[in-house]
Amino acid sequence: MYLLKYLISGFLFLLPFLLNAQVAPVLSDFDKKGEASVESTTNGLLVSWPAGNNQLGKLTINTKSGQPLFESFQLEQAGEAVTIAKNIDPMFLLTVGERDLSKESGWNIFFDRTAYKPHETHLVQLEKSHVEVLSDGQRSVIKVSDLTAGNFSGWLEVTLYHGSPLVNIAAVMHTEEDAKAILYDAGLVAQDQVWNEIFWSDTEGYLQSKATNQDINESENLAVKYRTIIGESEQGSMAVFPAPHQFFYPLDNAYNLKYVWSGENYRNKIDGFGIGIRHDLMGDNRHVPWFNAPPKTDQRLNFFVYLSATKDGQVMEDVKKFTRNDQYKPLPGYRTMASHFHTEHMDDILTHKPVPDIPGHVKALRTMGVNIMHLGEYHLAGNPRDPGPRRLPELDLMFAECERLSTADFLMLPGEEPNCHFGGHWMNIFPNPVYWIMSRQDGEPFVEDHPEYGKVYRVGNKEEMLRLLEEEKGLAWTAHARTKGSTGYPDAYKDEAFFHSDRFNGAAWKSLPADLSNPNLGRRVLKLMDDMANWGERKYVIGEADLFKLEPDYEIYGNMNVNYLQLDKLPKFEDGWQPVLDAMESGKFFVTTGEVLLPTFSVNGKGSGEVLQLEKDGKASIKVNAQWTFPLQYAEIVSGDGEQVYRETIDLKDTQAFGTEAFTFELDLTGRSWVRLEIWDAAVNGAFTQPVWIE
Known part of the structure; x- marks a missing residue:
């Protein structure tokens, strides 16, 4: 009898699809006992999910061919539903170019001028041949096939995050062809007027708006803050924005390249009025590598939508919470440090350019909550290889400017990317001002007292470079390892004495190259x-920005x-900054994009950088206190035994947005010599x- 009722229920659900020649959804992996629900409608299906604050989110999918996919987005509270938008389509433009794999760096290449090579932009086409709704932790996922764009194909994936009116819309695309690099633009498009007014935050953070008129509103690219x-509409608002870091492929400059758009006939390729996100094909007009798209990898061309019953752009405040207003949250017992900046501020002074009392890069980073800025000055300017007459005054200028600009909760630290003696590119830092020259001629002393600058070092080879680091308690590490000017490094010098030394701290991390198929960065x-x-x-590995000029209106x-x-306390410049180096060389730090924070982490009570004496049974209790904004995806415990790397992946899709939790993971670490943790x-x-x- 139960089986008969089940079959009748299933037939009644499918009946509207059969009568209207629609695509019937597959629900075999959907949890019918969960908080979300799926109902059949005249034109397709309605998926409802708990959207937080006693709201119910409702997305109606139209499965009929030739009709807008999203029949409506609604929010319901206390039985009253408001329609945020109706009859709109997701839109994706996929630009496909060539990746140069002939160089040693391979897929890790940065110096690739992809934008200057032949490329083609395709409108991603959707054929509604298959619809599936599935449950995946605290989220409901709708998959619609098939998508095609040139030699790429795939499916559309809409993720509804339980506990929030947050939605992710992704074109998941792959190709069989090798050596491809891609960019994408995306958004939502309507043939009839859906939105009456468009809002955005200008680069100074002030909300701006314009009324819509589809007869005259040609598409416009906008420079904005918060990427949104x-x-x-008549009853509410929807915010469109990208993943805050994954969306950006590596460039030398963080220019604000007008990453959002709105209006009619976008790029002369899209019929209708839309709002969305975009990439500038030429980037910063230097090296423009775009995103890697290796064959048979599922590239997620995606964006987020946040639904709200509010108006006048108030939903922007909800969006800003996901990046904590583009700021790094203060944590007790921690100070934030950003490294590797080629601002060439000293060159501006040397060339007598107008310099404000507080330069733009200082304003920008202090506003973001950066406490320590570590420079990489004189990279493309100044005279770093000069034997002394120019070099020493330039160092003196850098030290003086760093001291002048260090105040209160901000410390600017002198540093360079010397790229001498060791091989490849590398960064350095000393705990106080150190005057040194990157060469030494026969007969010149390694160190001498200078009448104006005091102790001055001359370094002629890798042994003397290590000696300088040892005598002045400095640190060095590989910059942009295994790519750019460090292609092949540190591997090429891993057997050198300087690399074995505790003065060589390790390497630096950055999201480079970019690949939209990966669930993590870098x-x-x-x-x-x-x-x-x-x-x-x-x-150890510190995070590096590796950026040039910075101004407050850039997309930093x-x-x-x-x-x-x-x-516990930020050092004063005049007292030296040895505590900063102590934290770096002892591994007492974590690296983050800003949204996920790990205030405490231990393995059987030992923190990062410490040594654990493992019991004979090999059992380990890994504890981490995590804070996050976007719902979590997974944690990964990575360990090794000197030969192999082991990965234990823990699914965290049961989490919702904006959470804090003390996680405990039990693991057998028998035979392992190290262990670390990631959360994404x-x-x-x-x-x-x-x-x-x-x-």
């Missing part, structure tokens, strides 16, 4: 981190990461710890 465009250096640990080296946050150093969220933001060493 908002469409307001795999290039995460893999190196594991390799170095398996080499038997106790090395999306291109940044930050290090949370365990410091649904927008591919994340954080990772430094290793705990096991003996």
Whole structure:
């Protein structure tokens, strides 16, 4: 009898689809006992999910061919439903170019001028041949096939996050062809007027708006703050924005390249009025590598939508919470440090350019909550290889400016990317001002007292470079390892004495290259981190920005990461900053994009950088206190035994947006010599710890 009732119920659900020649949805992986529900409608199906604050989100999908896919987005509270938007389509433009794989760096390439090579832009086409709704932790996922664009194909994926009116819309595309690089534009498009007014935040953070008129509103690209465009309808608003970091492929400059658009006939390729996100094909007009798209990888061309019953752009405040207003949250016992900036501020002074009392890069980083800025000055300017007459005054200028601009909760630290003697590119930092020259001629002393600058070093080879680091307690590490000017490094010098030294701290992490198929960022250096640990080296990885000019109106946050150093108090410049180096060389920090925070982490009570004496049974209790904004995706416990790398992946899709939790993971670490932890969220933001060493 139960089976008969089940069959009748299923037949009644499918009957409307059969009568209207619609695509019947597959629900075999949908939890019918969960908080979300699926109902049949005249034109397709209605998916409802708990949207937080006693609201119910409702998305009606039209499965009929030739009709807008999203029949309506609604929010319901206390039985009253408001329609946020109706009869709109997701839109994707996929631009496909060529990747140069002939160079040693391979897919890790940065110096690729993809934008200057032949490329083609395709409108992604949707044929409604298959619809599936499934449950995946605290989210409901709708898959619609098939998508095609040139030689790419795939499916549309709509993710509804329980506990929030947050939606992710993704064109998941792959190709069989090799050596492809891609960009994408995306958004929502309507043939009839849906939005009466468009809102955005200008680059100074002030809300702006314009009324819509589809007869005259040609599409417009906008420079904005918070990467968000908002469409307001009669009954509410919807904000469209990208993943805050994954959306940005690596560039030298964090220019604001007008990453959102609104209006009619976008790029002369889209019929109708739309709002969305975009990439500038030419980037910063330097090296423009775009995104990697290796064959048979599922590239997620995606964007987020946030629904609200509010008007006048108030939903912007909800969107800003996902990046904490593009700021790094203060944590007790920590100070934030950002590294590797080629601002060439000193060159501006040397060339007598107008310099404000507080330069733009200082304003920008202080506003973001950066406490420590570590420079990489004189990279493309100044005279770093000068034997002394120009070099020493330039160092003196850098020290003076760093001291002048260090105040209250901000410390500017002198630093360079010397790229001499060791091989490849590398960064340095000393705990106080150090005058040194990058060469030494026969007969010149290694160190001497200068009448104006005091102790001055002359360094002629790698042995003397290490000696300088040892005598002045400095640190060095590989910049942009295994790519750019460090292609092949640190592998090429991993057996050198300077690399074995505790003065060589490890390497630096950045999201480079970019690949939209990965659930995390910066795999290039995460893999190196594991390799170095398996080499038997106790090395650490700090986050690096590797950016040039910065101004407050640039898109800095999306291109940044930050290090949370365990410091109770920020050192004063005049007292030296040895505590900063102590935290770095002892692994007392974690790296994050900003959205995921890891205030505490331990393995059997030992924190990152510490040594654990493992019991004979090999059992380990890994504890981490995590804070997040976007719903979490997964945690990964990474360990090694000197030869292999082991990964234990923990699904965290049962989490909702904006949470704090003390996680405990039990693991057998028998035979392992190190272990570390990563956590990543649904927008591919994340954080990772430094290793705990096991003996």
